[in-house]
Amino acid sequence: MPSLSDLTKAVIREKKQDGSPLYPDYMPFYDPLEKVEDIGSFEHHDPGHRADPTFPNLLKNATKFYDLSPNVGTEIEGVQLSQLTQSGLDELALLAAQCGALVFRSQDFADIGFSAQKRIVSHFGPLHVHGWAPHPDAGSHEHMIIYDHASDLRVRRSWRGRSPIQWHTDQSPEQQPPGTTFICMLESPAQAGGDTLISSSVAAFKALSPRFRKRLEGLQAVHSNNDGVKQEMKNGEQAVMRRQELEAVHPVVRVHPVTGEKALYVNPVYTKRIVGFDQEESDYLLGFLFDHIAKRADFQCRFRYEAGTVLVWDQRVTNHSQTLDYPAGERRHAFRLTPLAEKPIPSMVEEDDGQCEKDEGRVSLGLC
Numbered sequence: 223m224p225s226l227s228d229l230t231k232a233v234i235r236e237k238k239q240d241g242s243p244l245y246p247d248y249m250p251f252y253d254p255l256e257k258v259e260d261i262g263s264f265e266h267h268d269p270g271h272r273a274d275p276t277f278p279n280l281l282k283n284a285t286k287f288y289d290l291s292p293n294v295g296t297e298i299e300g301v302q303l304s305q306l307t308q309s310g311l312d313e314l315a316l317l318a319a320q321c322g323a324l325v326f327r328s329q330d331f332a333d334i335g336f337s338a339q340k341r342i343v344s345h346f347g348p349l350h351v352h353g354w355a356p357h358p359d360a361g362s363h364e365h366m367i368i369y370d371h372a373s374d375l376r377v378r379r380s381w382r383g384r385s386p387i388q389w390h391t392d393q394s395p396e397q398q399p400p401g402t403t404f405i406c407m408l409e410s411p412a413q414a415g416g417d418t419l420i421s422s423s424v425a426a427f428k429a430l431s432p433r434f435r436k437r438l439e440g441l442q443a444v445h446s447n448n449d450g451v452k453q454e455m456k457n458g459e460q461a462v463m464r465r466q467e468l469e470a471v472h473p474v475v476r477v478h479p480v481t482g483e484k485a486l487y488v489n490p491v492y493t494k495r496i497v498g499f500d501q502e503e504s505d506y507l508l509g510f511l512f513d514h515i516a517k518r519a520d521f522q523c524r525f526r527y528e529a530g531t532v533l534v535w536d537q538r539v540t541n542h543s544q545t546l547d548y549p550a551g552e553r554r555h556a557f558r559l560t561p562l563a564e565k566p567i568p569s570m571v572e573e574d575d576g577q578c579e580k581d582e583g584r585v586s587l588g589l590c
């Protein structure tokens with residue numbers, strides 16, 4: 223019978239014995255002179271439109287495919303993302319939209335180099351450059367480095383005294399916010415921790431009563447990153463601002479361009495107010511929606527990583543949060559590549575859509 227320490231060793235994640243990072247080329251670099259220009263408006267043709275809905279290219283070598291929860295998150299084994307054809311990538315866009323988030327383990331993605339990584343991910347849209355987060359030491363402005371370690375405690379400090387659980391969708395203050403996005407894990411804390419929480423915004427919308435859904439459709443909300451900018455500046459001399467504050471107005475309920483699914487598109491990090499509502503009304507409604515997203519664990523799931531895990535998710539139909547739950551000083555190191563997508567498509571109010579009568583769960587509970 224194995225001892226507890228033998229069993230524990232089996233789950234310890236890869237580390238270098240001398241304590242140096244597994245991927246030094248991806249160490250964070252803050253360039254104080256760099257400026258980032260707005261990408262401007264562009265036409266987005268989502269690759270999911272071209273996908274074969276039976277996924278023959280994406281899943282050709284798949285050995286396992288299983289949902290991590292009923293509403294969001296699927297794990298796929300046997301697929302090497304770096305080997306996918308253009309058709310396989312089209313299918314990846316569609317499947318990520320349908321499942322919300324996909325996790326692929328034991329990938330060689332971290333080892334194929336910046337150019338190949340960007341070539342693959344730019345299949346989904348032009349790559350975003352972050353306004354203040356670091357790039358890799360060895361170059362590539364589109365790579366956003368996620369780094370937490372005793373030698374660089376910026377992330378820890380920025381969350382000091384606050385819950386690190388902050389549901390959001392990345393960069394929603396962009397005029398054309400992100401779609402199919404990649405996180406590649408380079409090094410995880412030695413044991414448990416550093417997971418990502420994901421919540422389905424489609425399920426979040428569907429869980430509301432049909433009458434309330436109608437009230438939300440047609441509303442618009444202001445998204446701004448000014449709090450993030452202020453927080454970054456507060457962190458002192460290390461702040462590197464490359465871009466001005468961003469603000470955009472988006473529909474509260476958006477429609478996915480490929481699946482046609484409606485998704486609740488507000489988040490407590492960036493969404494500031496409902497257009498046309500007085501402040502107290504707006505705070506009241508957004509407060510309810512933020513609670514709804516945060517509390518409803520029934521449409522969330524949690525992704526654990528090791529070095530080589532790649533998470534591919536669709537930001538248009540999900541919110542996510544870090545956990546920052548492992549001991550301070552441990553190294554967590556990853557990069558994100560973030561393709562921008564279409565200007566959010568507003569959901570139109572369907573005056574008599576008969577949705578309540580079609581929902582057996584509501585009918586059986588007398589909720590129509």
Ligand SMILES: [Fe+2]
Nearest residue numbers: 390391392542
């Ligand atoms: Fe994020």
